[in-house]
Amino acid sequence: MADSTTGEAFVEFERVQKSYDGENLVVKDLNLSMPKGEFLTMLGPSGSGKTTCLMMLAGFETATHGDIRLGGTSINNIPPHKRGIGMVFQNYALFPHMTIAENLSFPLEVRKIGKSEREKKVQHALDMVEMGAFGGRRPAQLSGGQQQRIALARALVFEPELVLMDEPLGALDKQLREKMQFEITDLAHRLGITTVYVTHDQTEALTMSDRVAVFDDGRIQQLAPPDLLYEEPENSFVAQFIGENNTMLGVVKEIRGEEALVQLDGGELIDCKPVNVTAVGDRTRVSIRPERVEYNPERLKPGAHTLKAEVLEFIYMGDIFRTRLRVAGNDEFIIKTRNAPDQRRLSPGEQIEIGWLPQDCRALDA
Ligand SMILES: Nc1ncnc2c1ncn2[C@@H]1O[C@H](COP(=O)(O)OP(=O)(O)OP(=O)(O)O)[C@@H](O)[C@H]1O
Numbered sequence: 001m002a003d004s005t006t007g008e009a010f011v012e013f014e015r016v017q018k019s020y021d022g023e024n025l026v027v028k029d030l031n032l033s034m035p036k037g038e039f040l041t042m043l044g045p046s047g048s049g050k051t052t053c054l055m056m057l058a059g060f061e062t063a064t065h066g067d068i069r070l071g072g073t074s075i076n077n078i079p080p081h082k083r084g085i086g087m088v089f090q091n092y093a094l095f096p097h098m099t100i101a102e103n104l105s106f107p108l109e110v111r112k113i114g115k116s117e118r119e120k121k122v123q124h125a126l127d128m129v130e131m132g133a134f135g136g137r138r139p140a141q142l143s144g145g146q147q148q149r150i151a152l153a154r155a156l157v158f159e160p161e162l163v164l165m166d167e168p169l170g171a172l173d174k175q176l177r178e179k180m181q182f183e184i185t186d187l188a189h190r191l192g193i194t195t196v197y198v199t200h201d202q203t204e205a206l207t208m209s210d211r212v213a214v215f216d217d218g219r220i221q222q223l224a225p226p227d228l229l230y231e232e233p234e235n236s237f238v239a240q241f242i243g244e245n246n247t248m249l250g251v252v253k254e255i256r257g258e259e260a261l262v263q264l265d266g267g268e269l270i271d272c273k274p275v276n277v278t279a280v281g282d283r284t285r286v287s288i289r290p291e292r293v294e295y296n297p298e299r300l301k302p303g304a305h306t307l308k309a310e311v312l313e314f315i316y317m318g319d320i321f322r323t324r325l326r327v328a329g330n331d332e333f334i335i336k337t338r339n340a341p342d343q344r345r346l347s348p349g350e351q352i353e354i355g356w357l358p359q360d361c362r363a364l365d366a
């Protein structure tokens with residue numbers, strides 16, 4: 001199934017299921033279609049099935065049901081080394097007894113590439129990750145970040161069309177991680193490589209990817225570009241997994257087109273955007289981002305919805321103010337306000353009125 005919005009499909013999962021024990025499905029009905037050159041990240045909690053999906057694509061595991069295609073051809077019966085896929089895994093160690101150059105040469109030898117050609121490709125791959133002078137060292141003589149770059153070079157040295165990376169930066173400190181995030185996406189885009197990247201770090205996923213597939217419980221909960229995922233979560237899981245959200249439980253009282261009237265459990269009536277509620281009487285979790293809530297009466301937009309709130313905590317964080325409120329019985333209602341010279345600061349105990357636009361408040365599954 002080609003994705004008509006993004007071009008012809010290069011990697012496809014169609015109705016893929018996986019069970020390790022013949023009983024429980026750890027991947028349930030996975031459908032995914034990636035165009036060539038896309039950088040797609042699988043993001044989700046531990047055990048949600050991300051690595052299993054990569055392993056099936058790589059050929060180290062077979063799908064229990066469904067079809068996986070690469071360039072339009074079903075790969076279910078093609079062994080891993082014939083799939084032409086480069087791989088970088090968190091614990092996919094370099095061979096310790098070989099030099100860096102020998103490590104990189106290995107995938108080329110397996111592919112029966114001649115000596116002089118191998119040497120040229122190895123040097124080129126090392127230069128690409130700025131490790132050109134390190135070919136003679138052994139892995140133990142490199143820092144963690146340098147080893148990671150070599151692992152990346154080894155995955156790319158045979159010029160694969162598809163690269164799979166499973167938490168490749170998990171072991172690195174924050175600074176190096178951020179540098180490598182940039183290097184990986186830059187390299188992938190420059191070489192036009194199609195990449196499937198796995199992480200459970202949402203910032204990493206949002207900053208690196210063309211699209212993110214949010215996994216939970218063996219299913220893709222939402223597949224979208226980073227901004228859409230953040231702005232328009234389609235269900236409660238995604239709304240709470242990506243970024244911060246205030247949520248309140250209630251019941252749908254009315255649905256008219258693009259607006260739903262919800263009665264919160266505390267009794268308050270609010271207008272929301274109906275996202276995945278279908279009928280009057282549905283239980284719902286309404287969800288609103290902390291930065292979409294306004295407490296300056298003069299800055300409230302026309303049509304904004306208002307509620308009374310009590311300030312419980314006000315934290316000065318430099319660029320923003322973070323305020324915790326009691327709203328409709330919820331003591332964990334957070335708002336974030338940009339620090340500006342004319343921005344009023346709040347104090348605990350203060351009674352205020354907050355407001356937001358109905359379209360910023362999403363009525364999701366309870
Ligand atoms: N070889 C295996 N045999 C049996 N069960 C397995 C095997 N590998 C994974 N599982 C189970 O399948 C489920 C999905 O595992 P998977 O490794 O795909 O999750 P993940 O999303 O990569 O998690 P993490 O973020 O912790 O790496 C888990 O419940 C796990 O226990």
Ligand SMILES: [Mg+2]
Pocket residue numbers: 050051052166
């Ligand atoms: Mg995993």
